Amino acid sequence: MNTENTSIELRLEQKYRHGFVTDIEADTVAPGLSEDVIRFISAKKDEPDWLLDWRLESYRYWQEMQQPNWAHLKIAPIDFQAISYYSAPISNKDRPQSLDEVDPKLLETYDKLGVPLHERARLAGVAVDAVFDSVSVGTTFKEELKKAGVIFCSFSEAVQDHPELVKAYLGTVVPQRDNFFAALNSAVFTDGSFVYIPKGVRCPMELSTYFRINAAETGQFERTLIIAEAGSHVSYLEGCTAPMRDENQLHAAVVELVAMEGANIKYSTVQNWYPGDENGVGGIYNFVTKRGMCKEDNSRISWTQVETGSAITWKYPSCVLRGDNSVGEFYSVALTNNYQQADTGTKMIHLGKNTRSKIISKGISAGRGKNAYRGLVKMTRTATDARNFTQCDSMLIGKHCSAHTFPYIEVLNPSAKVEHEATTSRIGEDQLFYCLQRGISEEDAVSMIVDGFCKQVFRELPMEFAVEAKALLEVSLEGAVG
């Protein structure tokens, strides 16, 4: 403990000598969390005082909070003092300004992971803001977006270049005190994405970010903020992969979406963090708070997620439907294999009149996986004529896995309508044998059956993402049968 503190102090001293903005090679703060560490992060990013204060305030809230234990998850104790809260990748003196300047080794890794950044960006017309560890390393198509007036940049850049926007919206959807992990993120977030779509603008391309965790024992705390002004449209894709590793890593992101009048935000995630090995050793702890606010009338927020990775997933992308006639949607495929655990779902909070929400959840359990759907549909007093439809299907592969459904429904307005459907099925030996008898191999049969099961969700994904998601399920299910 003492030595750690000393090393932080030493580092801090060094920084002071050279000035905070000077970039140095591969600096990682020693493990541990304190106000000093937060000051270090904030200073490292040259943040304004109000943001540092906001972080420190969050930290104080966090210190008084308890890690939640209501989820259907078994979580080994997390030592928050053993985590390092800041690291930057080894790179040239300065951060690369374009992909050409990016460390070829890094690009190679992306390639191996099936993320050909170059190609993807150019061929698919996708702007990519890759977060490698805690600092952005490459952003493309910025110019084209600029022409449309769209701001798409790293969160840190947004703090520098658009502080008024960040200040106006940060924490308005997910308050600092919202929950334990959101408070932690608010205190120590390092980077993430920032998107601003001006009034009436339809974003000319899908916005995509690839996240990856790299340095050992480094938690990653992303912070994403998307603001869609009146009448604007945006589709945002987020995908992530993580390499093999042994220790559990904490990943506690916060995503906030704000949709103004008639605005439309579509947020898609393919989550593929390292799930641990087949014995349940290692893997990412993925404790994420994602929430969208349909702030004004006729707005729409749609979440689509394909969750195949992480040792533990704790995630409930939600919609607060404040504006009248606003729409919230949640489409989810969550797969747990081996010893993976997932407790995931959504919250649809209906405040406005005639608000609508739709929830389609597909849970797949294989191996000794544990998969829980947890969803809240809340119709408040003011939500006249609000409607919800929930469909919640679980599929079991093998005999040692489990699926659970925890629907919470609160209706305070008598005109509201809530529908809930739920099914659980086992990939039947019947289905499997039917495929085998036609000459289809067992592996192909399983992925075909699973793919069919997930179709309702996959078709909500942008095309190339859907292909990727399908491939991911196949890889994740390898060895699940037989």
Add this chain to the structure above:
Amino acid sequence: MLIINNLHAEVDGKEILRGLDLEVAAGEVHAIMGPNGSGKSTLGNVIAGREGYEVTQGSVSYLGKDLLELSPEQRACEGVFMAFQYPVEIPGVNNTYFLRAALNAQRKYRNEEELDSVGFLRLVREKLEVLHIGDELLHRAVNEGFSGGEKKRNEIFQMAVLEPKLAILDETDSGLDIDALKAVAEGVNRLRSPDRAIVLITHYQRLLEHVKPDHVHVLARGKIVADGGPDLALKLEEQGYNWLEEGGIAPLQQAGSQ
């Protein structure tokens, strides 16, 4: 083509087949009849290689190969097809996609070139026309929401596309109204060919009015107890299965009176 010798098989430790012998040659249509619980469906499942059906004795030779050594998908690729009594639904999986995956898996196994979607669709249209099946089945998920008749027709359609060497139809006639029965029978008749053997497993004689078998076998208590021509089926229809039972051990089932 198929030679079954002294076949004994168990399900859940219970012996169902008890020394079954059967020979089927290419070009022939065989009907296997028998009361409920006699082991008819077990025979089909053992040939297809379903898990849970354990062969304890005897042999099954198919085109000179030891069939029991092959996995279910290998058997399929070698040309063994089973039309299921209860075809399962596979939600979200398109019927055409499924069938193409099956055909291409089999072609690949035989070192034939896989069919692209254009070539496959051409083949499918051809078969649909021959079988007088509309193409509405193509656009739906495998058997999902199909009526009983549609499911059975879909089985025959799959058989037509996959062109097996040995087709086993497990009670394909059960639960069909007369029109569907005729359609299925016509489909089967069209698939009769000198190099294909067809085994019809059935409880009733009525399918055999439309598909004339070359041989009829009666299965009771896990054994073939009688062989004959089409007239054997008629006799069963008139007299039921009880006359075959010396001690009346088999369950009392009437075929003819229903």
